[in-house]
Amino acid sequence: MEAFFVSLGVVALGEMGDKTQLLAFVLAAKFKRPLPIILGVLTATLVNHVFAGLLGQWVAAQLGPTLLRWVVGLSFLGMAGWVLVPDRIDQAGEAGGATRAGLGIYGTTLAAFFLAEFGDKTQIATAALAARYPDLLAVVAGTTAGMMLSDIPAILLGNRFARKIPMRIVHGIASAIFAVLGLLALLNVGAVFGP
Numbered sequence: 001m002e003a004f005f006v007s008l009g010v011v012a013l014g015e016m017g018d019k020t021q022l023l024a025f026v027l028a029a030k031f032k033r034p035l036p037i038i039l040g041v042l043t044a045t046l047v048n049h050v051f052a053g054l055l056g057q058w059v060a061a062q063l064g065p066t067l068l069r070w071v072v073g074l075s076f077l078g079m080a081g082w083v084l085v086p087d088r089i090d091q092a093g094e095a096g097g098a099t100r101a102g103l104g105i106y107g108t109t110l111a112a113f114f115l116a117e118f119g120d121k122t123q124i125a126t127a128a129l130a131a132r133y134p135d136l137l138a139v140v141a142g143t144t145a146g147m148m149l150s151d152i153p154a155i156l157l158g159n160r161f162a163r164k165i166p167m168r169i170v171h172g173i174a175s176a177i178f179a180v181l182g183l184l185a186l187l188n189v190g191a192v193f194g195p
Contacts (some may be wrong), residue, residue: 003133007142011122015150020116026156031105034155040109045147048117049126049140057129069188075128076182080175122147
């Protein structure tokens with residue numbers, strides 16, 4: 001359960017103000033049909049996070065425990081800094097012309113979200129969490145739930161929601177969580193990080 005809850009919390013906070021959450025706002029404003037957008041986000045997130053989780057577990061298997069601890073710890077510390085940099089998207093480019101290609105709202109969302117999420121903070125965090133925790137299902141379920149927890153309100157409430165949340169505080173909290181996880185990993189705190 002620890003893997004699920006840590007993954008959920010880290011990604012839910014890390015997603016706030018992220019380019020994929022901004023993309024969810026754009027798609028919701030453009031199409032005004034939340035259900036296919038939510039399903040597209042869910043599908044793209046699952047595919048991306050399964051891939052990231054498998055990659056994280058492969059990396060963990062290739063490295064010894066000491067080197068893995070350093071890689072995961074430094075990755076989390078890097079994420080702590082990265083999450084403080086707000087994302088922006090090119091609204092016309094990211095959410096644009098795909099519907100003209102016959103993809104529909106679901107297909108457009110799936111394609112746009114998949115591409116936007118590839119190499120994104122939350123996908124990299126998923127890989128690091130999967131390297132840290134051996135339970136891939138719990139990590140992917142947690143990171144996916146965290147994405148949906150952040151993105152569904154963005155889709156349903158649009159820009160009104162974004163304006164009311166102090167993003168600087170949310171990013172600071174997310175950064176602090178990543179920093180603590182990184183330091184615990186580097187210090188090899190067994191109760192939290194494991195052997």
